[in-house]
Amino acid sequence: MKSEKIMDLSEAIRRFVKPGDHISIGGFTLNRNPMAAVYEIIRQGIDGLHLYAHSNGQGVDELIGAGCVSRLEIAYGGTGRFAPTCIRFKKAAQEGLLAVEDYSNYQMTLRFMAGAMGVPFLPTRSGLGTDLIEKWGFSPETRAADPRLPNDKLKVMDNPFGNWGDVPRVVLVPAINPDVTIIHVQKSGPKGTSRIEGLPFSDVEQAKSARHLIVTCEKIVETDDLRDAPESNQIPFFCVDAVVEAPHGAYPTACYRHYDYDPVYLNDYRKYASDDALYADYLQRFIRGVKDHAGLIGLIGQERIKAIAADPRTGYATGLDRK
Amino acid sequence: MADYTLRELMTIVAAREIRDGDIVFCGTGISMVAAMAAKHISAPNSVIFFETGAIDSKLEEVPMAVADPRVMFHTSVNGSLADAFATMQNRFTGKKVVGVMGAAQIDPYGNLNSTVIGDYRQPRVRFSGSGGACDVASFVSRTIIFMQHEKRKFVQKLDYMTSPGWLDGPGARGRAGLSDDSGPAAVITNMAVMRFDSHTKRMYLEGCYPGISKEKIVENTGFEVDASHAEEVAPPTEAELRILRERCDPQGLILG
Numbered sequence: 001m002k003s004e005k006i007m008d009l010s011e012a013i014r015r016f017v018k019p020g021d022h023i024s025i026g027g028f029t030l031n032r033n034p035m036a037a038v039y040e041i042i043r044q045g046i047d048g049l050h051l052y053a054h055s056n057g058q059g060v061d062e063l064i065g066a067g068c069v070s071r072l073e074i075a076y077g078g079t080g081r082f083a084p085t086c087i088r089f090k091k092a093a094q095e096g097l098l099a100v101e102d103y104s105n106y107q108m109t110l111r112f113m114a115g116a117m118g119v120p121f122l123p124t125r126s127g128l129g130t131d132l133i134e135k136w137g138f139s140p141e142t143r144a145a146d147p148r149l150p151n152d153k154l155k156v157m158d159n160p161f162g163n164w165g166d167v168p169r170v171v172l173v174p175a176i177n178p179d180v181t182i183i184h185v186q187k188s189g190p191k192g193t194s195r196i197e198g199l200p201f202s203d204v205e206q207a208k209s210a211r212h213l214i215v216t217c218e219k220i221v222e223t224d225d226l227r228d229a230p231e232s233n234q235i236p237f238f239c240v241d242a243v244v245e246a247p248h249g250a251y252p253t254a255c256y257r258h259y260d261y262d263p264v265y266l267n268d269y270r271k272y273a274s275d276d277a278l279y280a281d282y283l284q285r286f287i288r289g290v291k292d293h294a295g296l297i298g299l300i301g302q303e304r305i306k307a308i309a310a311d312p313r314t315g316y317a318t319g320l321d322r323k
Numbered sequence: 324m325a326d327y328t329l330r331e332l333m334t335i336v337a338a339r340e341i342r343d344g345d346i347v348f349c350g351t352g353i354s355m356v357a358a359m360a361a362k363h364i365s366a367p368n369s370v371i372f373f374e375t376g377a378i379d380s381k382l383e384e385v386p387m388a389v390a391d392p393r394v395m396f397h398t399s400v401n402g403s404l405a406d407a408f409a410t411m412q413n414r415f416t417g418k419k420v421v422g423v424m425g426a427a428q429i430d431p432y433g434n435l436n437s438t439v440i441g442d443y444r445q446p447r448v449r450f451s452g453s454g455g456a457c458d459v460a461s462f463v464s465r466t467i468i469f470m471q472h473e474k475r476k477f478v479q480k481l482d483y484m485t486s487p488g489w490l491d492g493p494g495a496r497g498r499a500g501l502s503d504d505s506g507p508a509a510v511i512t513n514m515a516v517m518r519f520d521s522h523t524k525r526m527y528l529e530g531c532y533p534g535i536s537k538e539k540i541v542e543n544t545g546f547e548v549d550a551s552h553a554e555e556v557a558p559p560t561e562a563e564l565r566i567l568r569e570r571c572d573p574q575g576l577i578l579g
Contacts, residue, residue, distance in 0.1 A: 030387070
């Protein structure tokens with residue numbers, strides 16, 4: 001298969017992710033985070049990123065931990081039971097190393113959707129009366145200095161249609177148009193048509209809101225394999241700038257019908273992340289010390305990779321020891 | 324009487340709050356097990372629904388997060404986040420949704436903080452943030468809240484209001500633009516069940532767990548709370564415990 005969009009991950013990151021970029025990554029807590037790409041960003045030492053996320057756990061925490069992120073707009077920084085609050089995120093926020101702007105999950109989703117739709121904002125009732133509206137993380141100066149940021153965090157507006165819909169007032173959430181979005185999917189064609197299996201989260205809105213889109217996938221397949229069931233595809237090819245085959249590209253997070261999250265990795269990560277010296281070792285040994293994602297998978301070893309292989313009936317690793 | 328743990332008691336108390344036909348918005352952990360238990364006990368037609376978009380998942384194993392691949396198996400629909408929250412904001416379907424959530428701090432009106440302790444820009448303690456909590460609390464008909472019963476968590480004033488409860492009392496939700504007839508219904512703690520007065524919207528003590536005195540609960544609540552009508556909460560039955568241990572969480576991932 002040939003296509004000018006197919007490239008290896010190091011080239012895709014080098015071409016489309018620059019220091020200081022506004023970036024968003026797909027997935028949710030411990031599922032389908034584009035981890036191969038996250039680790040490649042860390043390896044290339046790209047910093048000063050302005051990161052948008054709704055509830056991305058592992059990917060967000062590792063980018064923050066490695067010092068790649070200077071500003072974060074987020075709804076939730078956690079990795080389920082493995083880290084109810086992401087550890088490096090918590091530490092960076094408490095030590096003042098990271099400027100954080102909080103939204104809710106729906107607000108962030110609508111913000112990506114507005115960006116994807118080409119409108120400046122969308123309305124919702126979520127957050128009326130709360131500090132999400134009252135308290136701002138970014139200073140007015142920060143907002144004014146970056147033309148990619150709106151001057152206001154959120155706006156409350158009386159319903160311009162009177163009480164139509166029995167809603168007197170709405171919150172307006174500003175659109176997001178990242179410089180680049182990175183998502184990991186199960187299948188892509190050579191020109192970028194992509195298929196997500198299981199829950200899509202907000203990946204489709206994130207993908208379509210971005211100036212550039214990198215799609216990493218478990219497997220690049222023939223275009224006809226995807227076009228035989230077009231109703232199962234979510235991303236049209238012309239949205240995609242780079243197609244990267246990255247087997248286990250969401251590891252250590254899960255990829256439905258392919259593999260589960262790795263409880264051993266996530267539990268170990270919690271230990272490393274809780275201690276600065278251990279964390280530096282972790283970064284050196286598992287991320288910077290390997291050539292690429294295949295190198296990390298090799299380090300983890302076949303036994304553990306086999307343990308998380310998805311059962312074909314359920315789509316996850318049935319009976320996996322997750323303690 | 325059956326032997327049971329505190330977490331099992333809390334789970335069963337929450338499960339009893341779920342009515343047949345409810346669409347239950349679940350978070351991670353104990354709320355998920357409560358929703359699973361309710362389906363086996365008193366609410367067989369309730370629907371488990373996750374903010375990630377999974378509707379009526381067949382939970383053969385306990386999920387460790389709302390994005391766990393276990394929630395994606397054998398659902399009615401695997402929707403997106405946009406679909407999930409629209410279902411709650413929708414004026415027809417939203418009324419059927421009950422939300423189960425937790426927080427780091429709660430105030431007398433059931434407003435919740437899951438964002439920071441201390442100053443917002445320079446937090447002493449940073450938590451995960453809203454996730455879908457603010458959305459759920461803004462939209463759905465009623466919410467059930469899990470809390471650890473400690474003075475520093477039951478506070479007169481929150482450090483940050485992430486999710487709206489009854490705001491500052493009667494009529495306040497309507498004035499803010501939210502629905503006046505939806506809001507927090509019960510707070511389930513490690514000591515007691517609290518509810519909200521229909522007139523004042525303030526929290527009161529409804530039930531004490533077996534062996535826990537009213538005084539101890541009042542002492543661990545950081546604001547004034549009416550305890551005059553409190554009764555003892557019924558402990559879980561053998562049948563309820565069997566369902567929890569054998570059908571909901573046999574590996575003890577959440578309750579163990």
